[in-house]
Amino acid sequence: MSKQKAIVLLSGGMDSTTLLYHLVAEGWEVEALSILYGQRHARELDFAKRLCERGQVTHTVCDLGVLSKVLGGSSQTDSTIPVPSGHYADPVMRITVVPNRNMILLAVAAAKAISVGCATVAYAAHVGDHAVYPDCRPEFILALQGALNLCHYDGGVGLLAPFSQMSKADIVKRGLQLHVPYYLTYSCYTGKEKSCGICGTCVERLQAFWAAGAEDPIQYEDRAYARTINP
Amino acid sequence: MSKQKAIVLLSGGMDSTTLLYHLVAEGWEVEALSILYGQRHARELDFAKRLCERGQVTHTVCDLGVLSKVLGGSSQTDSTIPVPSGHYADPVMRITVVPNRNMILLAVAAAKAISVGCATVAYAAHVGDHAVYPDCRPEFILALQGALNLCHYDGGVGLLAPFSQMSKADIVKRGLQLHVPYYLTYSCYTGKEKSCGICGTCVERLQAFWAAGAEDPIQYEDRAYARTINP
Numbered sequence: 001m002s003k004q005k006a007i008v009l010l011s012g013g014m015d016s017t018t019l020l021y022h023l024v025a026e027g028w029e030v031e032a033l034s035i036l037y038g039q040r041h042a043r044e045l046d047f048a049k050r051l052c053e054r055g056q057v058t059h060t061v062c063d064l065g066v067l068s069k070v071l072g073g074s075s076q077t078d079s080t081i082p083v084p085s086g087h088y089a090d091p092v093m094r095i096t097v098v099p100n101r102n103m104i105l106l107a108v109a110a111a112k113a114i115s116v117g118c119a120t121v122a123y124a125a126h127v128g129d130h131a132v133y134p135d136c137r138p139e140f141i142l143a144l145q146g147a148l149n150l151c152h153y154d155g156g157v158g159l160l161a162p163f164s165q166m167s168k169a170d171i172v173k174r175g176l177q178l179h180v181p182y183y184l185t186y187s188c189y190t191g192k193e194k195s196c197g198i199c200g201t202c203v204e205r206l207q208a209f210w211a212a213g214a215e216d217p218i219q220y221e222d223r224a225y226a227r228t229i230n231p
Numbered sequence: 232m233s234k235q236k237a238i239v240l241l242s243g244g245m246d247s248t249t250l251l252y253h254l255v256a257e258g259w260e261v262e263a264l265s266i267l268y269g270q271r272h273a274r275e276l277d278f279a280k281r282l283c284e285r286g287q288v289t290h291t292v293c294d295l296g297v298l299s300k301v302l303g304g305s306s307q308t309d310s311t312i313p314v315p316s317g318h319y320a321d322p323v324m325r326i327t328v329v330p331n332r333n334m335i336l337l338a339v340a341a342a343k344a345i346s347v348g349c350a351t352v353a354y355a356a357h358v359g360d361h362a363v364y365p366d367c368r369p370e371f372i373l374a375l376q377g378a379l380n381l382c383h384y385d386g387g388v389g390l391l392a393p394f395s396q397m398s399k400a401d402i403v404k405r406g407l408q409l410h411v412p413y414y415l416t417y418s419c420y421t422g423k424e425k426s427c428g429i430c431g432t433c434v435e436r437l438q439a440f441w442a443a444g445a446e447d448p449i450q451y452e453d454r455a456y457a458r459t460i461n462p
Contacts, residue, residue: 033301063297070264070293070339072346099345100382103338107331108301114330115303140381147374151331152365
């Protein structure tokens, strides 16, 4: 019997990269999909590409950059809005929310899944996202699963979000078990070549590695700031 | 108190055009959104544009044409697959289904709604679509409403589909009451300048006008074929 196949949303960051490795380890055949939606940190997709080349994973990049026109009001799609620094759970981080981003990305992933005759899509929402990102919360995942199941004939498309009850530190631990090449991932919201170390995603990432008893192998402009922020 | 505002998915066809008029008549403030997704019948968007200019409705066109790369297997996004003729309910019409199209379009509409501070999106699914289009069925609408309600803070985005229990003939009747300028709409799946009269959507449209006791004002290459198809 052939392996079950999943379309994995791969941003190039550490969560979705770990998800790709995790699903392969769980016996899934995977295909990666990366989507440009006008994000400030589009650099992440170069990392996704390199990662897939290295792992010989089929990878599609879909350039929907014009979406930035309808995705206003976020620091991640509007270059005039500064990226805030600090902790994800800080209400100031709401400015980083890209309106309905995950439904758009998962809807496109499901379309691709149907087109290639595969019944599953996957994304890497995790517990750390819940405080600020509505479209990473378990209740959203459950509701969207319901809609995806009905979007096409014969049960539609399944939605996997195996990290939705895991912390980012748990993800790092799982990734280290799987020898995920974290030096080939990129997360910083600023999109700068060298990760800033002070935006919400840099702080969360650095702290996740520390909580997992490890050190993040990528370079940071400021590796000390995250020590000053309450996890 | 200011009127409630809805983002209306406007294809340029008769259903969504009627929906726009219907919502205005029901007291909504409307803004139209048309999306290119690589459809063969992209000509419909010229009609949407003209309609909105005429009605002084704010109109955004979002060109996601590159989606055709991930929306394979449909006669409407793959020019090598012929458009079938006949009745919508014929299983052969399944080839016209664009994978997960409506979830993508509604997800983008919801993103726009959030960006402009509006709480509602609307689309024109109707009973005639149910036989072939999974993403027009009441159970899909209900499930997607659930996901949209959770996609953002404070109740997310509402989904209106007021025609979901109406036949296309009922839509024509409503439209005629509202003096919808149907000569400014386009529905044909072939995308030809003159509507073919034999594709599923032409047949359904012609029959809907007849069932409403009217004649479709647009030009057809063949207006007789639809008479030979059992409604």
